[in-house]
Amino acid sequence: MTVSTLNINQLLCQADCLVKDIIHQRINISQVSIQLKTLYLPIVYNIDFELCYSQSIKAFIGSGYVAAGDCLPEELVWDHLRTSYFIKLIQDSYKLPIISSELQFQQxxxxxxxxxxxxxxxxxxxxxxxxxxxxxxxxxxxxxxxxxxxxxxxxxxxxxxxxxxxxxxxxxxxxxxxxxxxxxxxxxxxxxxxxxxxxxxxxxxxxxxxxxxxxxxxxxxxxxxxxxxxxxxxxxxxxxxxxxxxxxxxxxxxxxxxxxxxxxxxxxxxxxxxxxxxxxxxxxxxxxxxxxxxxxxxxxxxxx
The missing domain is CATH 3.30.70 (Alpha-Beta Plaits)
Incomplete structure (x- = not known):
């Protein structure tokens, strides 16, 4: 086991919750910005492409990559404009797949x-x-x-x-x-x-x-x-x-x-x-x- 002070499990759970809050409009833009500042960098640096991630985590990573543009993860500033873009990407590109995956899980x-x-x-x-x-x-x-x-x-x-x-x-x-x-x-x-x-x-x-x-x-x-x-x-x-x-x-x-x-x-x-x-x-x-x-x-x- 690799000893780390970073709890990637909790970060993924927080990202999952964030994405679902965005989809169901249970969170405002300033709260999204605050969470992105905490979650995005450590999650991106700990992604293992050999693993399979849930639709919500795919949405978080995919929307983050697009919203980041040419910026390096450590240089990202989650300001109002970029956070708004992230939210729009989640809603436009991932809402239906995530809702579908939740229904599939329940079934x-x-x-x-x-x-x-x-x-x-x-x-x-x-x-x-x-x-x-x-x-x-x-x-x-x-x-x-x-x-x-x-x-x-x-x-x-x-x-x-x-x-x-x-x-x-x-x-x-x-x-x-x-x-x-x-x-x-x-x-x-x-x-x-x-x-x-x-x-x-x-x-x-x-x-x-x-x-x-x-x-x-x-x-x-x-x-x-x-x-x-x-x-x-x-x-x-x-x-x-x-x-x-x-x-x-x-x-x-x-x-x-x-x-x-x-x-x-x-x-x-x-x-x-x-x-x-x-x-x-x-x-x-x-x-x-x-x-x-x-x-x-x-x-x-x-x-x-």
């Missing part, structure tokens, strides 16, 4: 949501008892700016391999789902859902901790985690009869922990309205969502 999330719901329904209909664990994986604030998208992808690849091989804390795993996001405060992060065979695994809080510690090991100590199966967190949902974490019994729910609640909680991984958490930068071919496959040919009959 994809809706498709992911339906796919996840069907997958989990098959699992809960088949197994009499499953242990549901969710862990949110990210990076510590003090090290977040040292983690590139390349690092994040490498860490995710190692995690997926462990899940696939059902090693260590992933032993007796029957199902899984994951979704990656990018936000201003949390940087790159992953929501991970794990479903274990209930006859072989108990102690969901401990399992969540083990998974979080495995992530910290994968990331060489840069990682952080939130164990959603912590008793205090679960109590918030239990009080509303919405708890879907821990042991789920198909036929006779215990403490109102139902399969329906488990599915509803899991659908947080595919939320169409979380456009602000969408990835602003990815590696070519990088996926933002995935889940296991339900293969009926390898399972017992649903009536068993």
């Amino acid at each position: 994809q999330e809706q498709n992911n949501r339906l796919s996840l719901q069907e997958y989990l329904s098959c699992l809960f209909n088949h197994y009499a008892k499953l242990l549901v664990v969710r862990v949110d994986l990210g990076y510590a604030k003090e090290t977040m700016n040292q983690v590139s998208i390349y690092d994040f992808e490498a860490h995710l690849k190692t995690l997926r391999e462990l899940i696939s091989n059902k090693n260590t804390c992933f032993e007796h795993l029957e199902g899984f789902a994951w979704a990656i996001e990018q936000g201003f405060d949390r940087g790159f992060h992953c929501h991970l859902l794990l479903i274990y065979q209930g006859n072989d695994r108990q102690k969901d809080t401990y399992l969540g901790q083990m998974v979080g510690e495995k992530w910290q090991a994968i990331t060489n100590g840069f990682g952080s985690y939130f164990n959603c199966n912590d008793p205090a967190y679960k109590r918030q949902f239990a009080h509303r009869n919405q708890l879907g974490l821990g042991m789920v019994h198909r036929d006779s729910p215990v403490n109102n922990v139902t399969a329906e609640n488990a599915i509803n909680m899991a659908l947080y991984l595919a939320e169409p309205n979380k456009t602000d958490q969408a990835m602003k930068v990815t590696i070519q071919g990088m996926r933002s969502f995935g889940h296991g496959q339900y293969r009926t040919s390898k399972r017992r009959g649903l009536s068993s």
Whole structure:
């Protein structure tokens, strides 16, 4: 990892927000000028043309290049005239592509949501008892700016391999789902859902901790985690009869922990309205969502 005091992740998130504020006319010209003075130079100097950027980031970079003209980035003065030109370029050239990309994101999330719901329904209909664990994986604030998208992808690849091989804390795993996001405060992060065979695994809080510690090991100590199966967190949902974490019994729910609640909680991984958490930068071919496959040919009959 290249150590830097510059948090490019937060800069990209700010640029994404700026462009969308311009498109939806939620910001005035003086505010745009102030933000351009902060954002433009460091973003331009940190652009990696091997990576894929969201439409909003492409709009920010493309409009900035045109508005800059022959000026070098370090010599740019974002005065009223140049800022006005930048805003016009955003509105004229990128408004429709950005709105289209947001709609496409929402549609994809809706498709992911339906796919996840069907997958989990098959699992809960088949197994009499499953242990549901969710862990949110990210990076510590003090090290977040040292983690590139390349690092994040490498860490995710190692995690997926462990899940696939059902090693260590992933032993007796029957199902899984994951979704990656990018936000201003949390940087790159992953929501991970794990479903274990209930006859072989108990102690969901401990399992969540083990998974979080495995992530910290994968990331060489840069990682952080939130164990959603912590008793205090679960109590918030239990009080509303919405708890879907821990042991789920198909036929006779215990403490109102139902399969329906488990599915509803899991659908947080595919939320169409979380456009602000969408990835602003990815590696070519990088996926933002995935889940296991339900293969009926390898399972017992649903009536068993």
